[in-house]
Amino acid sequence: MPRHAIPPAPPVDAPVERPRPARRWRLRRRAWRLLRPVRRALRWFGLRVLALMAALVVLYWMVNPPTTWTIMAESGRVSRSWVRMDAIAPVVARSVVAAEDANFCRHWGFDMAEIRRVIASGSSRGASTLTQQTAKNVYLWQGRSWIRKLLETVYTPMIEAVWSKRRILEVYLNVAEFGPGIFGIDAAARELFGTTPDRITPAQAAALAAVLPAPKQRRPQPGSARARAIADGAATIDRDGRAACFQTPR
Numbered sequence: 001m002p003r004h005a006i007p008p009a010p011p012v013d014a015p016v017e018r019p020r021p022a023r024r025w026r027l028r029r030r031a032w033r034l035l036r037p038v039r040r041a042l043r044w045f046g047l048r049v050l051a052l053m054a055a056l057v058v059l060y061w062m063v064n065p066p067t068t069w070t071i072m073a074e075s076g077r078v079s080r081s082w083v084r085m086d087a088i089a090p091v092v093a094r095s096v097v098a099a100e101d102a103n104f105c106r107h108w109g110f111d112m113a114e115i116r117r118v119i120a121s122g123s124s125r126g127a128s129t130l131t132q133q134t135a136k137n138v139y140l141w142q143g144r145s146w147i148r149k150l151l152e153t154v155y156t157p158m159i160e161a162v163w164s165k166r167r168i169l170e171v172y173l174n175v176a177e178f179g180p181g182i183f184g185i186d187a188a189a190r191e192l193f194g195t196t197p198d199r200i201t202p203a204q205a206a207a208l209a210a211v212l213p214a215p216k217q218r219r220p221q222p223g224s225a226r227a228r229a230i231a232d233g234a235a236t237i238d239r240d241g242r243a244a245c246f247q248t249p250r
Contacts, residue, residue, distance in 0.1 A: 068137055085246075088170075185200075
């Protein structure tokens with residue numbers, strides 16, 4: 001070949017030379033360095049979000065939540081008053097636990113046995129505990145989305161770590177919806193049964209617990225099959241000790 005001749009072009013179907021492993025590693029490391037400001041910003045933002053969430057959990061351990069997103073989103077006037085746990089008939093708490101989270105005293109916010117059971121059965125029903133529902137009702141919004149579920153998953157162990165089981169139930173009973181625009185056990189007792197929270201009967205407590213999964217569609221019906229099953233469950237967890245973490249000693 002002459003000294004200054006141009007080398008022939010490679011065949012069209014010649015294999016393309018791929019970067020060697022060392023070169024790929026250098027490219028990857030360079031990209032990682034270029035993304036360093038983004039990683040720092042995400043870490044800065046994430047840590048502050050976690051700090052804010054932790055601060056809100058501690059705050060509502062000491063003071064009662066004044067309102068929630070769900071209550072504020074309700075059209076019309078919402079009447080509610082906070083009731084201390086000591087002023088609520090104990091059977092109300094037992095009925096809610098029996099209906100929504102029978103292992104409330106035995107888990108740390110997530111009922112893993114129930115989650116595995118739901119997955120194994122292929123059921124579409126949820127396995128949310130009362131702690132998870134409290135996190136959603138107090139700090140988040142209704143509806144299904146991955147971001148809401150992620151935040152709920154972060155809030156749940158925080159609440160379990162800071163609040164007592166009795167405090168979780170007290171907050172839950174005061175923000176839960178028992179009917180269209182009826183939030184909290186005080187409003188539920190007065191508007192649905194014409195009584196006060198400390199005078200709610202076992203049949204009324206079971207009927208109120210029965211509406212919790214769908215408070216806008218269901219009406220409390222003392223003596224219904226669902227209410228009777230909840231009343232039996234409330235008596236059962238009282239006998240076998242599964243209500244010990246939130247009941248005052250007798």
